[in-house]
Amino acid sequence: MSILVVGSVAFDTIETPSGKAERCVGGAATHFALAASYFTDVRVIAVVGEDFTAEHEAVLTRRGIDTRGIEHTKGKSFFWSGSYLKNLNEAQTLNTELNVFQSFSPKIPAEYEDSEYLFLANIDPVLQADVRAKMPRVKLVCGDTMNYWINDHAENLARMLKGLDGLLINDTEAKLLAHEGNMVLAAEKILAMGPKSLVVKHGEYGASAFFSERSFPGNHGRAIRMFRAPALPLAEVVDPTGAGDSFAGGFFGYIASQKELTPAVFKKAMFYGGVMGSFAVERFGIERLQQLDPGEIEERFALFCELSHLE
Amino acid sequence: MSILVVGSVAFDTIETPSGKAERCVGGAATHFALAASYFTDVRVIAVVGEDFTAEHEAVLTRRGIDTRGIEHTKGKSFFWSGSYLKNLNEAQTLNTELNVFQSFSPKIPAEYEDSEYLFLANIDPVLQADVRAKMPRVKLVCGDTMNYWINDHAENLARMLKGLDGLLINDTEAKLLAHEGNMVLAAEKILAMGPKSLVVKHGEYGASAFFSERSFPGNHGRAIRMFRAPALPLAEVVDPTGAGDSFAGGFFGYIASQKELTPAVFKKAMFYGGVMGSFAVERFGIERLQQLDPGEIEERFALFCELSHLE
Numbered sequence: 245m246s247i248l249v250v251g252s253v254a255f256d257t258i259e260t261p262s263g264k265a266e267r268c269v270g271g272a273a274t275h276f277a278l279a280a281s282y283f284t285d286v287r288v289i290a291v292v293g294e295d296f297t298a299e300h301e302a303v304l305t306r307r308g309i310d311t312r313g314i315e316h317t318k319g320k321s322f323f324w325s326g327s328y329l330k331n332l333n334e335a336q337t338l339n340t341e342l343n344v345f346q347s348f349s350p351k352i353p354a355e356y357e358d359s360e361y362l363f364l365a366n367i368d369p370v371l372q373a374d375v376r377a378k379m380p381r382v383k384l385v386c387g388d389t390m391n392y393w394i395n396d397h398a399e400n401l402a403r404m405l406k407g408l409d410g411l412l413i414n415d416t417e418a419k420l421l422a423h424e425g426n427m428v429l430a431a432e433k434i435l436a437m438g439p440k441s442l443v444v445k446h447g448e449y450g451a452s453a454f455f456s457e458r459s460f461p462g463n464h465g466r467a468i469r470m471f472r473a474p475a476l477p478l479a480e481v482v483d484p485t486g487a488g489d490s491f492a493g494g495f496f497g498y499i500a501s502q503k504e505l506t507p508a509v510f511k512k513a514m515f516y517g518g519v520m521g522s523f524a525v526e527r528f529g530i531e532r533l534q535q536l537d538p539g540e541i542e543e544r545f546a547l548f549c550e551l552s553h554l555e
Numbered sequence: 556m557s558i559l560v561v562g563s564v565a566f567d568t569i570e571t572p573s574g575k576a577e578r579c580v581g582g583a584a585t586h587f588a589l590a591a592s593y594f595t596d597v598r599v600i601a602v603v604g605e606d607f608t609a610e611h612e613a614v615l616t617r618r619g620i621d622t623r624g625i626e627h628t629k630g631k632s633f634f635w636s637g638s639y640l641k642n643l644n645e646a647q648t649l650n651t652e653l654n655v656f657q658s659f660s661p662k663i664p665a666e667y668e669d670s671e672y673l674f675l676a677n678i679d680p681v682l683q684a685d686v687r688a689k690m691p692r693v694k695l696v697c698g699d700t701m702n703y704w705i706n707d708h709a710e711n712l713a714r715m716l717k718g719l720d721g722l723l724i725n726d727t728e729a730k731l732l733a734h735e736g737n738m739v740l741a742a743e744k745i746l747a748m749g750p751k752s753l754v755v756k757h758g759e760y761g762a763s764a765f766f767s768e769r770s771f772p773g774n775h776g777r778a779i780r781m782f783r784a785p786a787l788p789l790a791e792v793v794d795p796t797g798a799g800d801s802f803a804g805g806f807f808g809y810i811a812s813q814k815e816l817t818p819a820v821f822k823k824a825m826f827y828g829g830v831m832g833s834f835a836v837e838r839f840g841i842e843r844l845q846q847l848d849p850g851e852i853e854e855r856f857a858l859f860c861e862l863s864h865l866e
Contacts, residue, residue: 332736425643427759428790448738449760452788472785472862477763479739511865551783552863554822 245383245500246285246358249273250350250375251365251489253290253304253314254322256529257339259329262482268529269303271322272365272388275486278533279493279520280363281307282541284500287356289313289375293321293344303534313353319344332481333447350375361500365489366390369397369404376407383461384505386410386496388488394421406438409459412492414445427452432468443495443514445488445521450475453514460505469507473514474552476522476544483528487521490533494520519544556694556811557596557669560584561661561686562676562800564601564625565633567840568650570640573793579840580614582633583676583699586797589844590804590831591674592618593852595811598667600624600686604632604655614845624664630655643792644758661686672811676800677701680708680715687718694772695816697721697807699799705732717749720770723803725756738763743779754806754825756799756832761786764825771816780818784825785863787833787855794839798832801844805831830855 251273258265277286287310292300296316304311322345326335350371362379364372364387372387379385387408393401394417401421405411411434413421421437422430427444431454434442441455451473457465495517502509519541526532562584569576588597598621603611607627615622633656637646661682673690675683675698683698690696698719704712705728712732716722722745724732732748733741738755742765745753752766762784768776806828813820830852837843 426790426792428788431788432790446760449757450783470788470862472761472788474783474863477739477742477781477783479737479743481737508866515865549865551781552785553865554826554860555819 245360246287247280247361247363247496247500248287248289248313248352248356248359248379248382249276249280249363249365250289250371251276251363251367252322252345253288253292253296254324254345255295256485257323257325258483258485258528259327260483261329261332262480263528265483265528267323269300270324270486270529272486272489274304274530275489275524275533276363276365276493276496277304277309278307278530279490279524280497280500281309282520282536282538283494283497283516286310286497287313287359289350289352289356291315291317291344291348293317293319296321303530307534310355313351313356315351317344326485328484332484335485352378360384361496363387363492363496364404364408365492369393369400373400373404373407376404384409384499386412386492388412388492389417391417391420402437408439410441410443411439412443412445412488412495414447414488418442418444435468441510443517445491446475447484447487448475448477450518451491451514453510455507455510459510460507471511471514473511473518474548475518476548476551478522478525481525484525485529487524490524491517491521494518515545515548518548556671557598558591558672558674558807558811559598559600559624559663559667559670559690559693560587560591560674560676561600561682562587562674562678563633563656564599564603564607565635565656566606567796568634568636569794569796569839570638571794571839572640572643573791574839576794576839578634579842580611581635581797581840583797583800585615585841586800586835586844587674587676587804587807588615588620589618589841590801590835591808591811592620593831593847593849594805594808594827597621597808598624598670600661600663600667602626602628602655602659604628604630607632614841618845621666624662624667626662628655637796639795643795646796663689671695672807674698674803674807675715675719676803677704680704680711684711684715684718687715695720695810697723697803699723699803700728702728702731713748719750721752721754722750723754723756723799723806725758725799729753729755746779752821754828756802757786758795758798759786759788761829762802762825764821766818766821770821771818782822782825784822784829785859786829787859787862789833789836792836795836796840798835801835802828802832805829826856826859827852829859
């Protein structure tokens with residue numbers, strides 16, 4: 245089944261203890277799409293500037309990703325530069341240039357209208373809600389957000405959250421969104437805001453899911469259940485950029501590849517999320533996500549099981 | 556099989572967002588012994604003062620714990636008071652009075668000499684090494700330590716580490732001990748210091764184990780393997796005091812209850828550690844650890860499996 249993702253396609257300059265990468269193709273939609281492309285068909289809606297060439301776009305098309313929804317416009321592409329020299333777990337933003345992203349108005353090509361899965365990567369919740377409204381027939385919608393929208397665009401974000409089946413955010417964001425320091429209570433509050441399931445990413449500690457019967461089509465029970473997926477301890481994290489988006493791509497890509505969303509599929513999707521996140525951080529930018537083969541992915545999935553299962 | 560534990564038996568005054576408890580029976584050996592007592596016979600070596608009455612000791616003996624190794628001496632018992640009002644994940648020590656613990660010199664009663672399992676709870680590594688040397692025939696020795704000994708008693712600690720089969724510490728301690736911020740590299744360094752296996756406790760994120768073939772009797776391979784056990788997300792952590800010691804008690808107690816230490820037993824022990832830690836924090840001090848029944852423990856063990864296993 246096809247996933248439609250809307251979000252940023254950008255250039256990133258990244259500095260980590262392992263080195264530096266200049267102007268590599270990045271952005272949340274890029275990481276998400278590449279990770280998801282190993283599981284299902286992916287279509288992208290984004291905007292880029294004149295500096296984004298056919299060669300840059302080939303990063304996506306080489307993986308079979310449909311880029312007809314990437315709008316090319318006058319000006320420069322979204323640019324971000326960050327440093328992890330002080331803290332590998334949190335980027336210090338050195339520079340953000342929104343450029344063509346500043347006036348981004350997502351348009352959905354007619355060829356994308358039959359997409360069954362929709363992922364709203366981290367952008368202005370007004371745009372996320374707009375795309376959501378334009379795709380009323382999708383089977384499942386997941387999305388992401390960040391501190392900036394939680395703090396300064398709470399009302400818009402609240403409207404967007406009502407349209408979500410699943411929300412994927414990190415610890416800090418979840419606690420901030422719920423105004424609650426305890427994760428279980430925070431999850432209860434967030435699930436009351438709209439999303440039918442919540443995935444909280446803990447970086448090197450893996451991820452937790454909070455869901456209920458109503459997370460699965462045709463069911464309505466609201467008693468909250470939990471699931472924890474591990475992360476792979478790595479001797480070197482070369483570049484954490486995009487780990488969360490790659491997690492989301494693996495998670496949602498696996499779900500879209502399955503006939504229906506069941507608790508068993510949801511749990512396996514958490515593992516595939518961790519698997520794709522673990523690959524992403526092994527090289528700078530999207531390098532590792534471009535060159536995987538299905539065998540490697542299955543091998544690492546087996547490693548995640550070995551890491552966490554008693555037998 | 557019997558576990559001998561040496562460590563502190565003390566009085567704790569604890570303040571958390573959930574309330575306050577005054578002078579409850581605490582100490583690392585107390586939490587460890589109570590948690591382990593649900594799995595196997597436990598014997599305690601410690602020292603207490605005149606303020607430690609038969610009623611206080613009954614906290615242990617009611618659980619069938621052998622307290623003949625608890626020395627009663629002139630003076631006051633070890634007293635600690637701490638607050639978690641600012642941070643539930645890290646106690647702020649308000650007061651520490653070593654009292655009779657200052658001149659503690661562990662003596663091993665003749666009845667304890669056939670103990671097959673030895674746990675060196677967090678005390679001066681000189682005393683830990685001394686007890687270890689006096690018990691040359693034990694099958695398995697595990698131990699704990701803390702920042703204070705790592706920072707200011709490094710040489711003594713290094714000697715103690717050489718005598719350990721397993722070391723159980725938390726994230727911060729592991730990184731400090733190895734002078735290494737990456738957990739995988741830190742684990743490699745620590746395993747080269749002596750311990751045949753390392754368990755790193757991550758609080759609300761569970762625990763990781765680093766081990767190799769030589770962690771299991773009769774094997775010698777050194778290739779490092781990893782395992783991750785979850786923690787149970789709780790809507791209220793009443794009092795985190797002793798969670799790590801309770802983890803150690805569940806972990807080592809389960810191992811001592813089994814015929815031999817195999818990778819399968821080691822992994823299940825990680826889960827039982829998490830189970831006992833999760834009970835410990837539900838009430839102040841040792842309250843919860845005194846009143847469990849085996850059915851509750853097995854039920855929570857099943858919950859840990861459901862939380863982390865795909866099927």
